[in-house]
Amino acid sequence: MSMLVTNALLLTVPAGTDDPGLIADGWMLVEDGRIAAIGSGTPSATADEVLDVGGAFVAPGFVSSHSHLFTSGLRGLGVGETLYGWCDSMLGTTAHMTPDQMYWSTLHGALDFLSHGVTTAYNFTDPLQAWESMVEGRRVGDAGMRALSYHTRQADACLDAGIRFVDAIGMDATVGSDDEILDRFGASVAHTRTMDAAFALGASVMGQVQWSPREDAAWIEVEAMRRFGVTNQAHFLESPEAIPLQQAKFAQYRDAGALGPAMMFGHFIQTTPEIIEEAAAGGASMSWQPASNGRLASGTALVPEMLALGMKVGIGLDDQACTDVSDPWQNMRMGITMQRARTKDPLSMMPERVLRLHTLGAAEIMGVDDRVGSLEVGKLADFVVVDPRRPDVGPLWHPARSYVLSMTPRNLRGVYVGGVLVSADGVSTNPLAAEASARLHEELPALAARIGHPR
Template identity: 50%
Template sequence: MTTQPPSTKLLVHGATLLTVDPQRPDPFVGWFAVGTDGRLTAVEAGEPSAEQLAGAADTLDATGTIIGPGFVSAHSHLFTSGSRGLGMDETLYGWIEAMLRYVMPATPADMYWCTRHGAQDFLRNGITTAYDFTDGGLQFDKTIASFGDRLPSLERQDAQLRAKLDAGLRSLHSVMLAQGDVPRADALAHVEDTVKAAADADPALLLGVAVSGAVQWAPTPDTAALETEVMREHGLVNQAHFLETAEMLELQRSKFAWYAESGALSPQLVFGHFIQTTPEIIATAAAAGCAMSWQPMSNGRLASGVAAIPEMRAAGMRIGMGLDDQSCTDVSDPWNNMRTGIAMVRAQYKDPLAAPVGDVLVMHTRGGAEALGVDDRVGSLRVGRFADFCVVDPRRPDTGPVWDAVGTYVLACSLRNLRSVWVGGEPVAHGADLADPQAAEVESQVHERLARIAADLGR
């Protein structure tokens, strides 16, 4: 007689759950089950039955902990993981120049290891899904805020895709399109090649290919028209760095019309940063269904400003949160990112309700997934979503009595309380230790390769 393997590969019980499920109140003490496909098959209050426990291939007694969904970084640049601490007293364009000094000479193989370093850094810190802006090898000229007339390197972008997959991080793989005066046929062929290169990737990890919007740095409306065409042709999300810095402000704002006139304004368009807005720009973007990604740690570090989060929420915009460049957020800590955002907005508006704690937790989880159009797969602990979650112990080190689990989780806990991180019901990190057997090699490769680049540059 053949015995069927258990349909539940993992059952977690005893924890206080922060599901961020809009259909049920958080928090509650409960349990959840993970199927063999890595998705949640049950999320319930109370304790599982003895039969349910016995029917699971593995169990995790998480009594005394708080479990939340894996964080979503709705705006990330993983390739910068080896470039932290640079441009420390610069605004955006000066920092870009300082960071790219060590990135531009990198080979595709160098970019692979730097990106994998960034991906494993995210996983270690509880970030299980990232919108990743890849580097296409385009040189940025800060004097004219432009990337010049070039096609990005497909080989370079593909190396970064493979790195995320090998690390086990879920991602949207975002690529920059041709910049400047490049023949339209060549630009569209590059997109076709990019989509084809990603076709064989594991769909459980690669949540989609996306566009890295570049109108903020474009010399003509042709960039907006190309991005819109690609969005429609391939059904891609487009996240545009837009209105991030106060430099060249009126020129930046004038380019919002390029997106509007091209027809790009839609639920597929996400504005990254979106700080130097006007009431009219917010109203127009919200009415079209556009989303926004908020990077408070980066915005503070680069002196970019404080986004008008209350006005955008009031207008109905979907808002996610991101860790941005690991070299301008420096420590990829989603708890610090949430607390920084709460403090910046409350101080700006002199109102604690301008950034409610529970709402900010949603922004860094389900809200990011909603902004990117992937909330059917990630961002919350709901049946059918992937079982990506963080196990946080408020007693190690002790944060005191837990009066409100949401308040303790967001305001009092941090990376030091993060006991383990799970992706698809599989452990990927225990404390600072990664499950990936190649984790140490990744670190060695990054140090050796960047040391070679620095030596070649005479540093």
């Protein structure tokens, strides 16, 4: 099947530049789920279907380089808490959920991302080892373990939702011998690799050194990276508690040989100049979550300084339970305003830059930029149709800047994955959407009543 998108204001987001790649009066040909041609003016191609967007924006689907899709039914919890108190409230609830409940929660979250224009997500699955409260910024490590299906059902839900994803898997490195830990991790990776590779874009380690009581936790993560050929994203230097302890753990990653293109640091807020310089020099990247960093009072990462050192940066939406609305435009605007307020320099974060970081930049740090993140011939045809006249934002003096600064999900007319419509005016086309919603509304309140959560 083929589709010809016409009468579009294309934002292609090409590699190697903050230029948004604007093409007025643009068209795009999609064949067998991939972009076959792009041009301006009268199309030089025909197709089975013509989608005339009437002058609307057509842009890459957003990429979230840091997400927890299972949290979609847990919004509004721990509002008066920083990270660990919020985790006690939110993850204290998931600690009692079954694999089947995690499936439906993850499916609901993935469909929610798609309905907001996010077509690819780096997805941290809830680990097999249940949540436990932190002591001085670290876990005790003696919480109970769940069955392997607790992870695999979360991956299944991403696939069934139709979102493209990188599957981030916890090492659960305090339970069992090193061989048992690696074998368990490998079983989860093997499950992901049986899935349709057009959607399951890869597997990754959910780095947990920040919380682990093991002094060699970085070593076993690096061993998993090498043995299974996967990347690693660590929640690191996020919370304003126990900062010296957190900072001291950077040496674990450095000394274990983790620093390199396969290593991502999520949040990376409570840094020092030396930590940033070492991470950048080693080739590690960073995922920035502006909305959740503000919601949890975590602070503001020094993103312009990291970029100036050549560090690659992507933007993620993080938990729906701490970003609340899966709105990538809100996320980009929060990033702009937080950096400008910090630096008192409007040039420190421009709209063109955050657009790149929430699309191709996020895909780059995830290692999937050869497939998603921009509108280029040969890439998967994941795109959004965004109408600046519904509601009308006025003249587009600088179209790409208006796209970032003035659009909201109300302007989002359609979301396409592989050239297939997956959400129209915010409503999912997935046949499982109604059941996912019904299950969350029925089962999560019943669970909360049983365990005395949430708060």
